[in-house]
Amino acid sequence: MTAGEINYCTSHTLIVITDGQAVWNINGQHVHLAFGHFIAIEENSFVEVLEGGNLDLAGWHIQFHTWSILKAEGTVVKADWHVPLGNTYQIVQLTGGFLTSISDSLNTQQSMGASEQLVEHQAFLYGLLKSLYLKPTSDQHTTEEGILRSIAYMQEHYHETITREELAQIAGVSQWHYSRKFGELCGKPPLDYLANYRIHRAQEELLLTSASSQDIAKKIGFEDVHYFSRRFKQFAGMSPRNYVQHLDKRQVLSISALCAEVLISLGIIPQAVMVTPLLIPQHQQELFEKHGVKQLEVPQYETNIEFIQQEQPEIIMGHFITEDIKKKLRGVAPILTGLTNDVEILLQQFGLWFHRQEEANALQVQMDNKVNAARQQLSSIIESGATVMVLRVEPFGYRYLGGNSSGVSQLLYQRLGLALPESLMAGEGWFNPCTIDQLSAADPAYLFVEKRMMEYFNADENMEKLREGQQWRHLRAVKDGHVFYIDTSLWVDGCGVIGQNIIIDQVVSSLKNH
Template sequence: MDYSQVDIANRQTYNKTSSHALFVVTGGHGLIDSSDNSHTRLEKGMIMFVPAGRTIVIEGSSELQYYRLELMVAEVKEDTASRLSITGETVQQELPLFMSDPDRLPLIELNYSPMSSCLKSLEQICRGQTAYDWLDQWEIQLRFQDWFRVLLRQNDPEIESPDERARLQSSIRYIRDHYDQPITVDDLAAEVRLTRSSYTRQFKGITGKLPLDYVNAVRLEHSKLLLQLTDDRLHDIAQNVGFNNEYYFGRRFKQYTGVSPGLYRRHHRQEVRVFAPYLEDFVLALGIKPILQTSHSSWGRQQYLGLEDVPEFDVTQLDVGFNEMNVPEFIMLNNGYQRWNLERFEQVAPTFYMEHQGEDWRSILKSIADVLGKGNRVQDVIGAYEDKAVEAKGQLARHARAQTVAFLRISASEIILYGDQYGYVAPVLYQDLGLTPHFRVQQWASQSRRISIGLEQLCQLEADHLFITFDNMDSAYPGEERKLLERDEWRRLPAVKSGHVYEVDFMTWMNYGVISHGKKIDDILRFIG
């Protein structure tokens, strides 16, 4: 074992050896470049395992200090006991099984807690290498074995560390209680006796966020309450939740919520004139009537929403604008906005972009409710849907036990089969209601929202029940999309022959909204419940 220091102008090269190595960083920071062209940052408190056969270069970007321990790969023979020898600069010991295949081992960061105990042991081992008395040598051997055992146990994924997890949970509680005070990752990591990188990794494993992102999220959630409940200036709110700069607070708030703090407060104080193409379902479910409703030259409007008195906005007319009677104060766009060139309206009104996937409709509803000041309605809306789904699932279990289902979208140019996990219908049919997809649905489209199938595949779709809807977008004349129904391949399907084919409304079923999902349930119960 040796103790090294690398200055900013120096590089230390360790060529390929038959030994594994451990580098324990005690000060400064730098980089370790491996022979596989990987680069790893080194900082105080880190322990890096370098497998045998690797050439590495260590560079110190500031004064870097570390211990280096060499772990010799020993061959164990029947008449040879495991032994540890310390000679010159190396510590040698037979390696455990998980280190016995160096060719496939990467550089691995290890943890040792508390680090003060780690460094104390290494200092004693380092000093003891010059001992000549065999009893002193034996004591150093025991010290190393004890240090190495602790290192292995703390980094064994099979061994849980409830104490470490408890300390991280304590750190999370500290953030929640002291969000309004200055907080740094270095301080948080030091408090739980972890390196910054280890703390960050483990923190993200528990919360799903990086530490500073989590701190900012806690601060921003509190700022939302202050914006709703007080008339405090933005500068004061920023200070009260831990942001030193009002402009930085405003930027982070908009990144987090999608709207500025001022607009967020305004939405919570008064009704807003909102334009939300293909998000009207969510807006209406929260009790807000949009000032316009989306229509399409081929598909028409979403009639199931009952917005007969709301003017239409045809998204297929890419140059259409607003007239003076229906200029919105706020615009909400889903991820299909580019298809309709809707980003051109950013200059008309503040615009909120919805990033959630359609299947995650609950998160969409919560985000929309948050920016429109309707957060108090979310749980009622979701709860009503879930109660309805549970009741329908029980009813369907009695009437459609062991029967299979599939859903088709039929146009003049293709037959589209929807999968069993994603898309407009799968979460309702197969997850919320527990219906059984035909095995061809699982085989062909399990990981897809939808796939196009030919007549040969259609003939293999022998589901007990078929739900179908017609898309007339590609039709050259009225009704062309229905020509499939005249083919023998269609007529031979078991569901067709048994009368178990159910046509449903296109716009109702081609939508992710909570209202449309509720109406899907109504349709399913009407047909097979």
């Protein structure tokens, strides 16, 4: 699903996200979706894709109707159904155990008869529906819930005048009790938290906009620009103007290994980086160890807020995070997220922010030279129009790399000038759904195959099924020995300044030596 696409749900709809992330508009509400989310949507709803791009979304789409049996009349009539919580849609986070059980169940069904499979499908459907009706447990005491309400209020109204009395009323406790409990929970008095929050937002404005200090002061709740400057200096140790000039002296925590790789290439060493051990390529692992960057290990698609808080960073940066996670991190540090996966754009953006334009330009020249040298080596293949395809084998199907996205897509089809099979040119996403028939029709001269690496799911069975099929054996690339197996951690998650050079070497070696 690509940005701008609109889908109408004429039936009740269940969607399970098995890979990636996205931002949708469901009936006028912006919704951030990620791996493990289960979404129930009532009939006659619409879903608009606001952000898909290279966020790698995949999952199951199930439609159903509800009926009632009228025993007296002996008839069946359509019955109303509504999501238990929410208005027209509901989102539930499935547990790792539930996701693993799905994979195990689907693998077991391969040996079942038709009737047994039907029962299993019904059990699976009711298992999903049951998760909608589970009441969330909470171990938070009433006072803590009240403090969290007051924090949410601060984050929504930080640009307005807010008093401790007002916050205590929102929390439902006395001012004295509120201040004491707030300090225990957050480590600082409530008005200090509010001041820090405002300064974090000011730091973001200074980096992301060209607004004056006076305009920024008013925007974040300071009427007096001189008082704002004093508070800013008290908090950041320097004036707003000097803050922008000395960003490279700040402690940076990257929630993206790719961003950390680019920063290190520019001479900016992050204090810490969030990584998923399964998906970190070898060159990044060695790079982080060499420069003493602390690696915060987390499961795939998860952001551990507690880890980040413990590091006490001065800047948090990375790619996509959900709005809910962003809200929780905004009290920790200024956040620069939503950054691209395109290494060239990252180079220039970081070069500008950290005053490393000269280093960024030098690295860009080196990367251009590497690409030009590769084009020379591959000139005969490029000129012949021989097609190159990247096929992803996933636990529940197949996808192919589109020709109009960022990262390795842009490297292969734009910068190196390799040809995508014509039948696949319509794919607008980063990775697009692909059937075995589509693969046969594309029949590429050269085929790179990625066996998707994921936690909770395994693509081995689909890989085996693919290679045992008759259509696979008839592919030109298979018959000519032009099939090459690639690593998710490098090609998908590691295409940085160093990683891109490694990928280019793999492409040249594979195509030239065969």
